[in-house]
Amino acid sequence: LLPEDLTYDDRGLAPAIVQDARTREVLMLAYVDREAVRRTLSTGTTWFYSRSRNEYWNKGATSGNTQKVVEVRYDCDADALLVLVDPAGPACHTGETSCFHRTFEQADPTDAAE
Amino acid sequence: LLPEDLTYDDRGLAPAIVQDARTREVLMLAYVDREAVRRTLSTGTTWFYSRSRNEYWNKGATSGNTQKVVEVRYDCDADALLVLVDPAGPACHTGETSCFHRTFEQADPTDAAE
Numbered sequence: 045l046l047p048e049d050l051t052y053d054d055r056g057l058a059p060a061i062v063q064d065a066r067t068r069e070v071l072m073l074a075y076v077d078r079e080a081v082r083r084t085l086s087t088g089t090t091w092f093y094s095r096s097r098n099e100y101w102n103k104g105a106t107s108g109n110t111q112k113v114v115e116v117r118y119d120c121d122a123d124a125l126l127v128l129v130d131p132a133g134p135a136c137h138t139g140e141t142s143c144f145h146r147t148f149e150q151a152d153p154t155d156a157a158e
Numbered sequence: 159l160l161p162e163d164l165t166y167d168d169r170g171l172a173p174a175i176v177q178d179a180r181t182r183e184v185l186m187l188a189y190v191d192r193e194a195v196r197r198t199l200s201t202g203t204t205w206f207y208s209r210s211r212n213e214y215w216n217k218g219a220t221s222g223n224t225q226k227v228v229e230v231r232y233d234c235d236a237d238a239l240l241v242l243v244d245p246a247g248p249a250c251h252t253g254e255t256s257c258f259h260r261t262f263e264q265a266d267p268t269d270a271a272e
Binding site for chain 1: 184231250254
């Protein structure tokens with residue numbers, strides 16, 4: 045498979061999940077286009093496309109919290125990526141290891157039964 | 159946070175990563191809208207919105223490969239979910255445990271140096 049063989053949405057983007065290859069913690073989700081996938085594969089560091097700034101960004105280029113790419117997987121529909129990385133520091137701009145550090149409270153099952 | 163407080167895209171959707179709570183394997187990525195998040199939180203099983211079929215689906219409703227929700231996390235931008243589950247069977251319709259079972263070949267670093 046080549047970067048151009050992935051299925052991108054009408055904005056030309058696909059979601060990329062970033063997971064710590066060692067701890068298996070899911071660190072972040074960002075978006076890639078064909079060029080960001082190419083750069084990620086060729087440089088061995090994570091590249092994404094920013095939907096708000098309309099530009100490419102190389103994770104850690106300013107913060108120093110780079111992500112060394114260990115493996116890039118794609119799903120059965122070839123429309124989402126899973127990037128396994130060796131992170132040099134926290135993924136989140138808040139300083140947390142993972143961007144997914146907050147939890148929804150689930151409904152109490154006894155409420156649902158009423 | 160409530161399901162309506164998440165940030166959804168212009169289609170009303172947000173990506174939801176599903177991860178095995180025990181093995182930490184990333185199983186699949188699907189999309190949710192506000193109603194799918196509500197159903198996931200209230201039923202304790204995973205609900206998604208199908209972009210191609212324009213309908214809700216409850217993972218495992220036909221295959222039996224249900225996913226019991228252990229925890230629902232959201233990211234720092236509140237525009238992506240991470241759902242930790244206890245799966246009753248494979249996540250992928252191919253029979254593989256994870257939909258992310260194929261790998262991109264990375265460029266040879268010696269090529270990149272040329």
